[in-house]
């Protein structure tokens with residue numbers, strides 16, 4: 001798939017997820033946002049760029065932290081996400097917060113115009129993550145901070161569910177996910193890519209979060225509400241109800257005595273500083 005097709009397919013995927021994104025009662029993206037904002041140490045008055053802002057898991061708490069003297073600009077490839085988030089910004093009457101449709105890899109924003117750039121659960125969607133990091137370095141003032149979250153692997157207890165989807169996943173995608181050269185495949189590669197893009201003072205922390213689901217049905221609704229929706233969409237329509245039954249069966253085995261399911265999600269948090277060499 002070329003870069004344009006990949007962008008179109010990511011934008012379409014999130015347009016179709018936007019209605020229920022982060023809205024099925026599972027505490028997920030907001031958890032990572034809280035830690036990321038703590039790590040990035042946002043201060044009142046700062047100008048923040050939220051890359052891949054989605055439905056505002058980072059954007060709204062960032063706006064609270066920088067206050068009315070600061071600003072938060074959200075950008076996202078998906079018009080469906082941006083439209084809904086803009087509606088929420090207006091409903092909350094946030095005069096210094098905006099969301100607009102823009103490609104994270106080629107942002108059309110002025111150089112050195114932000115104190116902080118944040119990207120939570122986004123970098124792995126970019127066709128060329130290093131190009132994105134270089135662009136974000138350019139957008140930061142010298143000494144500005146970048147804060148990123150990346151997923152650090154799947155809960156091994158989910159391997160049965162992965163096995164159900166695997167026959168339908170395009171081989172190129174499986175290869176991309178395990179490509180040893182990819183900047184997002186390991187913290188080591190990501191740290192190297194940040195250095196290449198001109199960042200210094202790179203600090204990373206890996207945290208494991210317990211994500212709670214009321215039961216198998218909620219997990220399925222949740223998996224359809226964000227990027228994992230792609231795995232459902234790879235399954236031909238006539239096979240989906242069978243696959244759904246198999247997935248529900250696998251999930252049933254993961255239930256705790258109270259009927260709920262707990263998934264362990266490893267997240268890698270990285271904060272770095274834009275040095276002044278302006279690479």
Ligand SMILES: C[S@@+](CC[C@H](N)C(=O)[O-])C[C@H]1O[C@@H](n2cnc3c(N)ncnc32)[C@H](O)[C@@H]1O
Pocket residue numbers: 007010011014022029033051052053054055056057058075076077078081102103104105119120121122125126226227
């Ligand atoms: C998993 S969501 C994370 C959203 C938000 N940061 C959060 O924490 O909830 C990934 C978001 O990145 C956006 N995205 C993916 N590729 C992008 C790109 N090239 N440019 C801008 N946004 C992109 C998607 O549309 C989606 O809203």
